[in-house]
Amino acid sequence: MDAETRAEILEATNRALCEHGYAGLTVQRIAEESSVTSAAIHYHFDTKEELLNAFLDDRIERFESKLSCGASDPRKRLDAVLDAVFNPEDPDVDGFPVALMELKAQAPYHELFRERFLDLDDVMRGTVADIVRDGVETGAFDEADPAEIARLVTTMSNGAHARAVALDEHPAETRRVVEDALELHLGWTPGAEVER
Amino acid sequence: MDAETRAEILEATNRALCEHGYAGLTVQRIAEESSVTSAAIHYHFDTKEELLNAFLDDRIERFESKLSCGASDPRKRLDAVLDAVFNPEDPDVDGFPVALMELKAQAPYHELFRERFLDLDDVMRGTVADIVRDGVETGAFDEADPAEIARLVTTMSNGAHARAVALDEHPAETRRVVEDALELHLGWTPGAEVER
Numbered sequence: 001m002d003a004e005t006r007a008e009i010l011e012a013t014n015r016a017l018c019e020h021g022y023a024g025l026t027v028q029r030i031a032e033e034s035s036v037t038s039a040a041i042h043y044h045f046d047t048k049e050e051l052l053n054a055f056l057d058d059r060i061e062r063f064e065s066k067l068s069c070g071a072s073d074p075r076k077r078l079d080a081v082l083d084a085v086f087n088p089e090d091p092d093v094d095g096f097p098v099a100l101m102e103l104k105a106q107a108p109y110h111e112l113f114r115e116r117f118l119d120l121d122d123v124m125r126g127t128v129a130d131i132v133r134d135g136v137e138t139g140a141f142d143e144a145d146p147a148e149i150a151r152l153v154t155t156m157s158n159g160a161h162a163r164a165v166a167l168d169e170h171p172a173e174t175r176r177v178v179e180d181a182l183e184l185h186l187g188w189t190p191g192a193e194v195e196r
Numbered sequence: 197m198d199a200e201t202r203a204e205i206l207e208a209t210n211r212a213l214c215e216h217g218y219a220g221l222t223v224q225r226i227a228e229e230s231s232v233t234s235a236a237i238h239y240h241f242d243t244k245e246e247l248l249n250a251f252l253d254d255r256i257e258r259f260e261s262k263l264s265c266g267a268s269d270p271r272k273r274l275d276a277v278l279d280a281v282f283n284p285e286d287p288d289v290d291g292f293p294v295a296l297m298e299l300k301a302q303a304p305y306h307e308l309f310r311e312r313f314l315d316l317d318d319v320m321r322g323t324v325a326d327i328v329r330d331g332v333e334t335g336a337f338d339e340a341d342p343a344e345i346a347r348l349v350t351t352m353s354n355g356a357h358a359r360a361v362a363l364d365e366h367p368a369e370t371r372r373v374v375e376d377a378l379e380l381h382l383g384w385t386p387g388a389e390v391e392r
Contacts, residue, residue: 148372148376159356166313166354167317
């Protein structure tokens with residue numbers, strides 16, 4: 001299928017998923033959100049699972065691009081990760097966090113979903129670990145285990161996501177705690193001006 | 197209703213929920229898991245929401261009793277909390293973590309569920325904050341903000357729960373990271389022998 005049709009189907013999937021939830025998601029409802037017919041959606045994606053797999057893949061790519069910033073300084077790069085994770089531009093856009101939580105709850109029943117969430121986890125932990133490794137090497141951070149810091153930040157972001165959905169709490173509440181822990185681990189105050 | 201009937205209905209709810217998930221949970225299926233009739237369940241609980249509210253309430257009470265231990269030493273009490281949260285006796289018993297994740301995803305649509313998850317959060321954060329406050333007072337821990345430590349441990353436990361469901365990861369992976377962070381915050385090594 002051409003990239004444009006694919007993008008349109010995935011955007012419509014996002015809207016339908018946010019509006020009707022996982023249980024209420026049907027190809028008919030996705031078609032209603034787009035100019036693509038039900039028949040065309042069925043043609044491109046054999047099952048709802050395949051469609052949602054492609055949808056998750058697309059979201060992971062977007063998230064990956066948000067995690068990276070143009071800066072080379074590890075402190076600026078870590079700040080950019082914290083921004084992307086704990087202060088997303090539109091935390092409640094279209095109820096996406098709720099839909100994502102439903103898909104996580106479905107992972108035990110859908111191997112494809114589980115694989116995508118494992119991919120997402122790899123992307124996030126890999127990004128943070130790379131930054132910490134660079135920062136320790138250049139002396140921007142104190143000696144620290146990159147894999148452990150990556151696990152700390154990622155698990156706190158998983159927790160912040162669950163709290164946003166279950167408790168209606170803004171992820172920035174979690175950010176404060178992560179920043180204090182990073183200060184102890186890395187000897188660096190997140191958000192502080194980077195000296196030149 | 198008598199306490200025994202109530203307990204039986206709630207146990208049957210747990211089994212039905214773990215087996216069929218939130219979307220597949222019906223009073224008929226709960227009745228099949230118990231000696232109580234559908235009519236009797238309907239009589240005691242007007243709606244599925246009310247029944248699940250009582251179910252969550254019951255689970256929170258059980259969790260609260262697991263969080264507390266007989267010891268008075270704050271270090272032993274904090275170890276007991278970490279055991280209860282990150283090394284539950286049966287982490288996968290009846291698929292309960294998956295069912296709980298589904299209910300969290302439903303919280304935005306059910307005010308009663310949200311209230312129960314807020315209760316659970318209060319219980320857990322309150323327990324950890326009390327322990328840290330006592331430990332700082334007695335000198336078992338370094339100076340630390342009890343509310344912040346409580347938020348760290350609780351959010352990591354929320355993250356560990358999501359990871360167990362979405363990634364099939366044992367919560368003990370998260371415990372290591374929490375313990376290292378607690379060591380930096382409190383100057384105490386979790387699990388270390390308590391000196392007399």
